[in-house]
Amino acid sequence: MDLKLSGNFYTRGVHTVAKELLGKLLVRGIKGSILSGIIVEVEAYDGSIDEAAHTFRGRTARNEVMYQKGGVLYVYFTYGMHYCCNVVTGKGNEGKAVLIRAIEPVQGIARMCINRFSKEEITQKEYTNLTNGPAKVCKALGIGRKENGTVLTGQEIYIIDRSVPSGEEIGVSKRIGIKKSVDLPWRYYIKDNRFVSKK
DNA sequence: CCACGGATTGGCT
DNA sequence: GCCAATCCGTGGA
Numbered sequence: 275m276d277l278k279l280s281g282n283f284y285t286r287g288v289h290t291v292a293k294e295l296l297g298k299l300l301v302r303g304i305k306g307s308i309l310s311g312i313i314v315e316v317e318a319y320d321g322s323i324d325e326a327a328h329t330f331r332g333r334t335a336r337n338e339v340m341y342q343k344g345g346v347l348y349v350y351f352t353y354g355m356h357y358c359c360n361v362v363t364g365k366g367n368e369g370k371a372v373l374i375r376a377i378e379p380v381q382g383i384a385r386m387c388i389n390r391f392s393k394e395e396i397t398q399k400e401y402t403n404l405t406n407g408p409a410k411v412c413k414a415l416g417i418g419r420k421e422n423g424t425v426l427t428g429q430e431i432y433i434i435d436r437s438v439p440s441g442e443e444i445g446v447s448k449r450i451g452i453k454k455s456v457d458l459p460w461r462y463y464i465k466d467n468r469f470v471s472k473k
Numbered sequence: 474c475c476a477c478g479g480a481t482t483g484g485c486t
Numbered sequence: 487g488c489c490a491a492t493c494c495g496t497g498g499a
Contacts, residue, residue, distance in 0.1 A: 317491070326491065336484060353492050354481030360491085373491060409492050451491055475499085486488085 279433045284344030284426065288363045288370040291344070292318040293462050295361065297438035300377055302415040303429050309385055309415050311377030311405055312436070315463040315470045317449045319360070321369030325454035329369030339423045340369050347431055349412070349422040356409035357418050361426065361433075375450070375461075377405045378469045379414070386414040406469045442467075 279298070284291060295313050302309040321329025321340070328337040328350065339348045343366035349359045360371035379386055383404075384394050390404055390413050405414050412418065417431070424431050443465040448457060450472060463470045 319491075328491080331485085334484075350491080351482070351484095352490055354483075354490090356492050358491060375491090403493095407492070449491075453490085475497105477496085477498105479495090480493090482490105484488105484490095 276434045276436065278427065279435055281343075281345045281427055283433075284361065284363055285365050286344070286363065288318045288320050288368075288372060289460070291361065291363045292316045292372040292460075293444065295372060295374075295433070296444060296462060296464055297436060297442065299380065299434040299436050300374065300411075300415075301432050301434055302382075302417065303431070304416050307382055307385060309382035310434075311379045311381075311411075311415075313374060313376075313433075314378050314467040315374075315376035315461070317373040317375055317462070318460040319371050319373060320460075324458060324460075326449065326452040326456075326458075327369065327371075330454075337369070340371050341367055342423070345426050347417075347421055347424040347426060349417060349419065349424075351419060352409075357412040358408040359412055359417050359421070373408055374411055375408045376463070376467075376469045376471050377411055378467060379405055389416055390414050402468055404469075406471045438464075445470075 319327040321327040344363040346362045360373045362371045445463045445465045447461045449461045
């Protein structure tokens, strides 16, 4: 039976949570319908030692949510046009979170196509392009500024436990798109999955 | 297939 | 004023 992850899943270490999020189902309940996808790529951010984390230089209005107790969503706006979402981890006041970089669409795919491309009929290329990047995930699932701070044990956004199919391997690499702390091997992904943004 | 650059807002130095 | 945890279109190989 599928079960929503409870608060104590998220209050653990950021790398433990990051790795365990792979293979689980991210669910977006919106206007009575369900959009969902399997998490296939994540990155860990740890403000205590990681210059690329938004919390590295301490508390600001923008990163406030990242200091909350694990189990809330930290959504930030970047490059003047994109939103990206993170799962906050830890016992509180830690400034650590896991960036959701890619999902494999499961439910509500037609809705996701409309959210991303403003049409329901898409090509194979566009299908691969639907949710293979952090801002694409947010666009497809309808996650934006209003969702910042959303509690993951509610009805709007939550994650369902799901056993990872045998044979799937986890890859580890440096993170993507950052200019500081570039060598930390804090990106985790499911090998050979079509929706992983980069090998 | 790969490399490059433009888009466009807001947070911080 | 600078520049970002990105995406997409363009142009060349």
